[in-house]
Amino acid sequence: MSVIAELAMDSPVAIGGSPPHWLPLAAGDRLGDLARHYDEYPHPPYADHAPHRGVPPRDLLDLARYVLWPRRKVLADARVLDAGCGTGAQLAAMGMRHPDVELWGVDVSARSLDDAADRARRCNVGSVHLRQLPVERVGELGLEFDLVVLQGVLSASSDPRATLSAAASVVRPEGGILVSVAAPYGRLGAEGFRELVDLARGGQPRAERLRFARKLRASREWHSRLLEAVLDSREEDDASLAELAVLDPPLRAYSVPELTGLLASAGLRIWRFHPRTPYEPERYLPAPHHGCLRAVPEVLRPAVAELLHSAMHTHCFFAVREGFEPERVDLDGEDWLDLQPIANGLWDFAASDGPVPEQAGRAGVATREFCGRCECIALTPWQRIALELCESGTRVRDILRSRRLRQELAGLGRGDYCEAVRSFLRRAAHDELVYLVG
Secondary structure, three states, X not given: OOHHHHHHHHOOOEEOOEOOEOOOOOOOOHHHHHHHHHHHOOOOOHHXXXXXXXXXXXXXXXXXXXXXXXXXXXXXXXXXXXXXXXXXXXHHHHHHHXXXXXXXXXXXXXXXXXXXXXXHHHOOOOOEEEEEOOHHHHHHHOOOEEEEEEEOXXXXXXXXXXXXXHHHHHEEEEEEEEEEEEOOOOOHHHHHHHHHHHHHHOOOOHHHHHHHHHHHHHXXXXXXXXXXXXXXXXXXXXXHHHHHHOOOOOOOOOOHHHHHHHHHHOOEEEEEEOOOHHHOHHHHOOHHHHHHHOOOOHHHHHHHHHHHHOOOOEEEEEEEEOOOOOOOOOOOOOOHHHOEEEEOOOOEEEEOOOOEOOEOOOOEEEEEEEXXXXXXXXXXHHHHHHHHHHOOOOOHHHHHOOHHHHHHOOOOOHHHHHHHHHHHHHHHHHOOOEEEEO
8 A cells, every 4th residue: 555545544644635546647648747757756856855854944934934924923824835746845844844834735746745745754744735636726725825835837837827827826815926947048058968868869768768868977077057966966766867858848947037927927926036136137247337237127137137147047936916015124114123134044154264355354254156156245253243143033132232243343332333233234134144024
């Protein structure tokens, strides 16, 4: 008996459908082809991630809170749908960190759902509701969700408008959709690799094409960041390589303007990219040339940044319904002392062996990599201390009371001291070193 069937009878994991008999998916049907591919090569590979080692420090629901609901104190009443959940890695992470949140996952692959259920059980996740269901039919669940996750789903969808419309139909008016989708300009090397496989083994069975792809992977060096990441992966079942080399039809990539149009057709709009700063065109031009960007309309700035970066292979962003304006918090409001700056775990912090070029007196540097480009921010000793205090979720007023921080800025009067820290945290929030929550 499969894990799905067992859990349907005696586990806290709620499993839908009629296990072990799932949806009849016809040969030649796009959904059936997808299901068969991910039944054979579940993604992400389950064995690489289970059992989890402890509760993750952050998850997608935390990120949604920072971006969409910065003043929301309680997440226990939230309902989340991972649409195209695969083997359930994100569901397990959210379930461990937020045990009272209602979690749902749908996928067309029975084996992926089997793995997702087993992962949830191993991670002691109390309740995950799983259904074998195409994303386009999530309305059949009869529920509304605070957060809908679409990771890679648009790239595999044969009808992206229907996919987005379905997601929009089940997200609450003040909810959001977290989308991760392939981007075109950084995928040229990967697309060339796929074309080589198709030219040499086109029309042959998937297993034979994958065998050829493995040999091709080992034959030479590949000068593409995305391709290197996939080819360096050595999963037991070659899930990432199979998705790149033999998934039919191939994953589709979307530029920022294409995404904007797709979202508009579903009554949605991009609220915020994640990370945000790579979509600011000024990041790619020297300061003397920023003037040429002033005439660029706000709505077109992310598209300009995508072209200036020239190698983005993935877009990740929050989409919201037209008309919904998520609340913003900043350090210019009356309650700024009560805000909590939460350190962003995507940055690495390291001490400098010597002064950072043109930044004498710096104590360290914060670095973050995005699609092959590294963003660096030099930090003074007191700024590094301030960020360390943010790692514990301390309020601004308590950061200002830090004895270590006061000692580092002992030469400043009280007013100047408060303004120096406030100004730094304001810049740190803009640069996404921290998230601000109320």
